[in-house]
Amino acid sequence: xxxxxxxxxxxAAMCAWLEADLRSRGIEVVSRSSPVEALELxxxxxxxxxxxxxxxxxxxxxxxxxxxxxxRPDVPVVLLTxxxxxxxxxxAIRAGAYDYITKPVEIEALALTLERAIGxxxxxxxxxxxxxxxxxxxxxxxxxxxxxxxxRVYDLLDRISDxxxxxxxxxxxxxxxxxxxxxxxxxxxxxDGPFVAINCAAxxxxxxxxxxxxxxxxxxxxxxxxxxxLFAEANGGTLFLDEIxxxxxxxxxxxxxxxxxxxxxxxxGSAEISFDVRLITATNRDLDTAVEERRFREDLxxxxxxxxxxLPPVRARGSDVLLLAQRFVEDFATRSGKEVTxxxxxxxxxxxxxxxxxxxxxxxxxxxxxxALTRYSEITVEDLPEKVREHRTSHVIVAGDDPxxxxxxxxxxxxxxxxxxxxxxxxxxxxxxxxxLDRKTLHRKLDRWEAHAGDPKPS
Numbered sequence: 001x002x003x004x005x006x007x008x009x010x011x012a013a014m015c016a017w018l019e020a021d022l023r024s025r026g027i028e029v030v031s032r033s034s035p036v037e038a039l040e041l042x043x044x045x046x047x048x049x050x051x052x053x054x055x056x057x058x059x060x061x062x063x064x065x066x067x068x069x070x071x072r073p074d075v076p077v078v079l080l081t082x083x084x085x086x087x088x089x090x091x092a093i094r095a096g097a098y099d100y101i102t103k104p105v106e107i108e109a110l111a112l113t114l115e116r117a118i119g120x121x122x123x124x125x126x127x128x129x130x131x132x133x134x135x136x137x138x139x140x141x142x143x144x145x146x147x148x149x150x151x152r153v154y155d156l157l158d159r160i161s162d163x164x165x166x167x168x169x170x171x172x173x174x175x176x177x178x179x180x181x182x183x184x185x186x187x188x189x190x191x192d193g194p195f196v197a198i199n200c201a202a203x204x205x206x207x208x209x210x211x212x213x214x215x216x217x218x219x220x221x222x223x224x225x226x227x228x229x230l231f232a233e234a235n236g237g238t239l240f241l242d243e244i245x246x247x248x249x250x251x252x253x254x255x256x257x258x259x260x261x262x263x264x265x266x267x268x269g270s271a272e273i274s275f276d277v278r279l280i281t282a283t284n285r286d287l288d289t290a291v292e293e294r295r296f297r298e299d300l301x302x303x304x305x306x307x308x309x310x311l312p313p314v315r316a317r318g319s320d321v322l323l324l325a326q327r328f329v330e331d332f333a334t335r336s337g338k339e340v341t342x343x344x345x346x347x348x349x350x351x352x353x354x355x356x357x358x359x360x361x362x363x364x365x366x367x368x369x370x371x372a373l374t375r376y377s378e379i380t381v382e383d384l385p386e387k388v389r390e391h392r393t394s395h396v397i398v399a400g401d402d403p404x405x406x407x408x409x410x411x412x413x414x415x416x417x418x419x420x421x422x423x424x425x426x427x428x429x430x431x432x433x434x435x436x437l438d439r440k441t442l443h444r445k446l447d448r449w450e451a452h453a454g455d456p457k458p459s
Contacts, residue, residue, distance in 0.1 A: 005050070025111055076117040140157050145324070153310075157187075172311075181240040181282065190236065228266075246285070249296075338374075350391070370383040
């Protein structure tokens with residue numbers, strides 16, 4: 001979209017000079033010599049920034065700033081002044097000016113200020129749009145997002161929600177895998193049946209089989225009564241096995257047999273019980289590598305890997321972070337009874353810059369903290385955790401002119417591969433695909449670097 005600037009100055013020569021330069025920088029310019037006419041135009045047309053002189057006939061720039069801030073608070077105003085005093089600066093800011101530039105004008109400094117103001121306006125518009133969009137945002141169940149990555153997820157979920165096929169949900173920790181499983185159940189023909197979930201990593205190996213398949217009285221110590229397992233509890237509905245990659249090898253063949261036969265035998269029992277469930281599993285592990293390393297049975301992997309739903313990390317979802325933040329602001333403000341309406345522009349910039357390794361769960365925790373701490377109607381930068389406030393984008397390769405700063409090609413390769421692996425959340429299969437390598441080649445490189453450099457190999 002074209003960027004538009006409104007210039008207000010009763011000096012025709014100054015307007016012509018500024019128009020010519022700014023247009024050469026790709027900014028569409030409209031100029032007015034009358035402040036009154038400029039305000040009328042601002043009320044009927046959209047602009048990304050207003051540049052006004054301080055001293056003009058009929059109305060000064062400070063007054064124009066105040067009136068513009070009242071009628072169009074979303075449009076930043078930059079003030080041009082020949083009087084670069086502290087008093088003038090304070091008066092301009094109090095009047096609502098975004099910034100001020102002193103004369104004689106240094107065109108590069110002015111252009112940079114206008115670019116920042118235009119960026120500020122764009123971000124402000126994005127925050128406003130996201131606030132409007134939360135209630136009617138494109139979503140699937142409790143999933144929220146309008147990025148292309150999430151639209152592809154919605155499309156896939158919509159096509160498989162009414163299916164009986166087994167689903168494997170993959171994604172980093174905190175991306176919302178159980179939310180997806182619950183949404184699939186809610187939209188399925190089994191929605192009137194139970195939704196039963198278990199985290200395979202949270203149950204001791206000795207108890208997991210009993211949890212899944214049930215047990216009879218006296219099957220083991222403390223088995224004082226018979227108990228149906230989760231397969232029986234989920235009969236007619238959906239069974240969700242979270243973190244299935246952590247399932248002990250001793251339980252995996254029993255799960256495979258249950259899925260093949262559609263029957264389970266309780267621990268200590270002699271009779272089998274049939275079940276009718278749709279199985280949904282999830283993992284944040286690289287199951288391909290787990291199969292290669294014999295930590296996960298290949299036959300079970302292919303049994304659960306019928307339809308794969310790959311959830312993108314937050315860092316791959318663009319401005320969805322602001323949409324999620326706005327939803328959490330509204331939720332936590334309602335719970336706490338605080339009148340917090342959203343996120344300030346400066347805080348939004350910090351949220352967008354941070355990489356969110358904990359994904360949606362980390363955003364939720366961050367916003368809950370911020371709502372609890374804030375003293376204003378909007379969350380400010382000071383309300384955010386230090387790691388979000390102080391985050392700086394890392395660069396894999398830093399170019400320099402000093403030969404002593406440059407590194408060998410092999411080191412460039414090592415840094416880049418480790419960066420891709422980090423971005424892939426430790427998923428070596430995905431990292432190998434991005435790098436154009438097969439997994440064995442990637443493993444050899446990682447093993448070699450660990451052996452030679454003593455660096456810990458990423459998991």
